[in-house]
Amino acid sequence: MFMISIPQDGVIVMSTIYKIAKRTGFSSSTVARALREDGVCSPETREAIQKVANEIGYVPNRAARTLRNQRTEKIMFCIPDIYNSFYFGMIRGASEVFERHGFFALLCHTGGDPKNELRMLDNLKSRLGDGMIFVSFDFSKKLIETINETHMPVVLTNSTDAGDFPQAYDTVCVNTTEGTRMATNHLISQGHRHIGYIGGDVLTKVGRERLAGYLSAMEAAGLTPSPGYRSNGAFTIEGGTVCGMQLLCNNPMPTAVVAANDLMAIGMMRACEMRGIQIPSDMALIGMDNSELSQFIRPSLSSIIMKEDDIGRLSATLLMDRILNGRTEPKNILLKPDIIIRESSMSR
Amino acid sequence: MFMISIPQDGVIVMSTIYKIAKRTGFSSSTVARALREDGVCSPETREAIQKVANEIGYVPNRAARTLRNQRTEKIMFCIPDIYNSFYFGMIRGASEVFERHGFFALLCHTGGDPKNELRMLDNLKSRLGDGMIFVSFDFSKKLIETINETHMPVVLTNSTDAGDFPQAYDTVCVNTTEGTRMATNHLISQGHRHIGYIGGDVLTKVGRERLAGYLSAMEAAGLTPSPGYRSNGAFTIEGGTVCGMQLLCNNPMPTAVVAANDLMAIGMMRACEMRGIQIPSDMALIGMDNSELSQFIRPSLSSIIMKEDDIGRLSATLLMDRILNGRTEPKNILLKPDIIIRESSMSR
DNA sequence: TTGAAAGCGCTAACAA
DNA sequence: TTGTTAGCGCTTTCAA
Numbered sequence: 260m261f262m263i264s265i266p267q268d269g270v271i272v273m274s275t276i277y278k279i280a281k282r283t284g285f286s287s288s289t290v291a292r293a294l295r296e297d298g299v300c301s302p303e304t305r306e307a308i309q310k311v312a313n314e315i316g317y318v319p320n321r322a323a324r325t326l327r328n329q330r331t332e333k334i335m336f337c338i339p340d341i342y343n344s345f346y347f348g349m350i351r352g353a354s355e356v357f358e359r360h361g362f363f364a365l366l367c368h369t370g371g372d373p374k375n376e377l378r379m380l381d382n383l384k385s386r387l388g389d390g391m392i393f394v395s396f397d398f399s400k401k402l403i404e405t406i407n408e409t410h411m412p413v414v415l416t417n418s419t420d421a422g423d424f425p426q427a428y429d430t431v432c433v434n435t436t437e438g439t440r441m442a443t444n445h446l447i448s449q450g451h452r453h454i455g456y457i458g459g460d461v462l463t464k465v466g467r468e469r470l471a472g473y474l475s476a477m478e479a480a481g482l483t484p485s486p487g488y489r490s491n492g493a494f495t496i497e498g499g500t501v502c503g504m505q506l507l508c509n510n511p512m513p514t515a516v517v518a519a520n521d522l523m524a525i526g527m528m529r530a531c532e533m534r535g536i537q538i539p540s541d542m543a544l545i546g547m548d549n550s551e552l553s554q555f556i557r558p559s560l561s562s563i564i565m566k567e568d569d570i571g572r573l574s575a576t577l578l579m580d581r582i583l584n585g586r587t588e589p590k591n592i593l594l595k596p597d598i599i600i601r602e603s604s605m606s607r
Numbered sequence: 608m609f610m611i612s613i614p615q616d617g618v619i620v621m622s623t624i625y626k627i628a629k630r631t632g633f634s635s636s637t638v639a640r641a642l643r644e645d646g647v648c649s650p651e652t653r654e655a656i657q658k659v660a661n662e663i664g665y666v667p668n669r670a671a672r673t674l675r676n677q678r679t680e681k682i683m684f685c686i687p688d689i690y691n692s693f694y695f696g697m698i699r700g701a702s703e704v705f706e707r708h709g710f711f712a713l714l715c716h717t718g719g720d721p722k723n724e725l726r727m728l729d730n731l732k733s734r735l736g737d738g739m740i741f742v743s744f745d746f747s748k749k750l751i752e753t754i755n756e757t758h759m760p761v762v763l764t765n766s767t768d769a770g771d772f773p774q775a776y777d778t779v780c781v782n783t784t785e786g787t788r789m790a791t792n793h794l795i796s797q798g799h800r801h802i803g804y805i806g807g808d809v810l811t812k813v814g815r816e817r818l819a820g821y822l823s824a825m826e827a828a829g830l831t832p833s834p835g836y837r838s839n840g841a842f843t844i845e846g847g848t849v850c851g852m853q854l855l856c857n858n859p860m861p862t863a864v865v866a867a868n869d870l871m872a873i874g875m876m877r878a879c880e881m882r883g884i885q886i887p888s889d890m891a892l893i894g895m896d897n898s899e900l901s902q903f904i905r906p907s908l909s910s911i912i913m914k915e916d917d918i919g920r921l922s923a924t925l926l927m928d929r930i931l932n933g934r935t936e937p938k939n940i941l942l943k944p945d946i947i948i949r950e951s952s953m954s955r
Numbered sequence: 956t957t958g959a960a961a962g963c964g965c966t967a968a969c970a971a
Numbered sequence: 972t973t974g975t976t977a978g979c980g981c982t983t984t985c986a987a
Contacts, residue, residue, distance in 0.1 A: 273734070273980080275979095275980055276980070285957075285958090286957065286958045286959075287958090287959095287980090287981085288957075288958060288959080288960090288982080288983080289957055289958070291980095291981070291982065291983090292956095292957085292982095295982095299957090300956070301956060304956080304957085316732065316756070318730075318732045318733040319733055319980080319981070320733060320979085320980050320981070321679075321735055322670050322679065322734060322980080323674050323963090323979070323980035323981040323982090324981055324982080325670035325673075325963090325981095326668070326674050326963045326964065327962080327963055327981045327983085328963085329963075331669075331670065333713070336714075341698070341699050341702055342699060344692060344899075347692065347695050350714070351689050351690060354689055354714060354716060363715065364713070364714040365711050365712070365713055365714075366684075366698070366702060366711065366712040366714060368702060368706070384621075385667055385668060386621070386668055386669050386670060387669055387711070496903075525903060551692075551899065552900065552903050555844075555900050555903075556904060556905075557904070557905060621963095621964080623963095623964055623965085624964070624965070625964080633973075633974090634974045634975075635964090635965085636965095636966080636973075636974065636975080637972085637973055639964095640966095640972095640973085643966095647972065647973090648973085649972060652973085667965070670963080670964080670965095671963070671964030671979090672964080672966080673979090674965075674978095674979045674980065675964080675965050676965085676966075676979085677979075
């Protein structure tokens with residue numbers, strides 16, 4: 260009938276405990292008490308109040324509750340790139356945990372721009388959320404300091420060495436060096452000796468970390484890759500094709516290739532296609548990320564599982580622990596990636 | 608130095624305009640005025656206040672502002688399934704618009720459960736957000752009524768016939784019937800006469816809508832598909848393979864197939880692979896959704912573009928119009944899908 | 956069991 | 972230009 264009344268000026272008026280108080284004759288505090296499960300209140304009073312509350316469609320106002328309780332029940336989810344499905348994996352994992360506690364994920368996207376990242380930390384300080392899961396390409400000293408100064412629960416993912424700085428936050432990361440090491444070892448265990456590597460720019464941390472895994476696995480196996488077996492390019496299909504063409508110019512060609520991500524691996528597939536080289540019989544191949552593509556492409560692509568769901572789940576769990584239980588000492592979680600072997604590397 | 612002080616009990620104390628007021632000797636309202644661009648205030652006062660504000664790292668408290676202004680600057684984004692990348696396309700489009708206005712997207716996931724959906728509408732009434740983009744499989748009368756009763760800005764997507772009920776909300780949908788019609792017409796224009804169709808359960812609205820497009824295009828072209836050319840199954844790769852095998856049992860076989868989504872189309876590819884049928888030379892194929900897979904699979908898959916980014920963008924725009932400009936009369940937008948032709952249907 | 960009252964931090968109408 | 976004050980809706984302490 261009159262769930263909510265809409266006055267002339269179009270402003271929507273909420274139902275409040277005061278409306279219920281007026282209607283029932285009780286005070287607002289009695290109404291508040293009656294409406295919360297745990298509040299002390301006589302059964303009859305509660306019933307009368309609940310009846311009216313239902314009639315007028317009462318729902319408590321969150322802003323008021325937040326102002327009073329200093330709790331938003333929201334978590335800021337800061338990602339550099341809203342177009343990257345990897346992060347959605349993290350969101351999935353995290354949301355699972357949030358939901359259990361009645362919390363919501365707030366999408367905050369920074370474009371990887373340090374200015375925006377600092378702005379998001381201001382948003383955190385303004386209590387846009389009770390905490391933050393923070394993905395960034397570059398955790399600079401300035402950023403780390405600002406995070407510490409928020410004195411708010413923050414989990415950093417995506418950076419193994421965030422622990423270089425004094426920290427008041429948590430970290431959850433996957434060891435990507437270990438990832439390329441596993442990939443390389445897999446190819447070695449398949450009997451390959453001439454193993455190439457195509458990766459991203461070594462000026463980026465991610466580029467260096469992944470290359471390091473390949474090199475260390477080769478060295479540990481007593482293999483010295485020819486310099487021509489290594490090529491850097493963009494983390495894209497095109498980048499992979501270009502790098503792949505380069506590797507294929509070697510004589511002898513490598514018999515197996517580690518790609519620093521799935522897109523580059525697919526680019527490598529294109530390069531082989533153009534040169535009439537069969538995967539996996541002439542060339543074994545493994546990628547990284549375990550993207551949706553890797554299982555649907557033909558031949559299906561072996562890959563390294565980066566556990567983005569787990570990162571999200573664990574990050575959220577650490578956050579809830581700080582928020583709900585008041586933990587303050589920092590925790591750092593480093594996950595070991597998994598490997599999934601598909602057609603592209605089953606050459607022997 | 609003392610950006611934020613942390614008392615014994617671990618509760619973090621915010622900096623407020625009162626702290627600044629005390630420190631500068633001005634009143635809290637002068638501080639508030641000085642801190643907003645538009646507030647009247649002498650330059651010297653403003654400077655002094657801003658200096659202190661910077662020192663103590665002041666950021667205005669959102670809950671207080673929300674309580675006062677009745678505006679959260681958040682939009683609830685209700686989706687049935689957090690695992691579906693289609694919705695993330697919508698989120699991308701919508702976020703673009705939100706960001707321009709300083710709004711944030713709040714992820715709310717209902718699992719398609721009507722109970723949760725009603726709960727989310729309560730959340731909306733409690734001002735979890737200023738409005739809602741609502742994706743649901745089933746907009747029942749009850750749900751529609753409840754939406755209307757919130758008196759809050761809501762955009763429904765995903766349902767062409769939401770207009771059946773009296774409505775106070777907006778809708779943005781893609782015409783999926785038109786989608787399969789376009790797909791079918793494309794194959795007809797390629798010279799095909801024996802065109803098969805594999806689709807989802809006709810008990811679902813989505814299944815019926817898509818089938819209708821195929822049938823109407825065939826009829827309009829004066830073609831009568833043999834009943835054996837039509838098969839229903841799950842909207843998955845396996846479903847597509849099963850349906851595909853059935854179609855391939857016909858004699859003569861169809862020379863072209865419309866699949867009701869990309870996954871089923873990929874399943875069809877598998878079926879053809881098993882039977883040694885070449886795509887596109889022996890069999891033309893077109894899917895629907897323009898998923899990421901469709902461009903990377905080989906042969907690349909022709910598909911129908913469902914414009915999820917546009918749906919998100921338009922939904923957000925309608926919402927902002929209601930919130931910022933106070934529009935109240937409902938708007939309904941029906942988008943025409945696009946077609947993208949790739950290798951799989953270029954048979955002739 | 957119930958009520959009065961203060962306060963969370965901000966904004967804005969009004970007064971000085 | 973600046974200050975006073977009330978109030979957004981809720982929770983909670985204290986008193987009755």
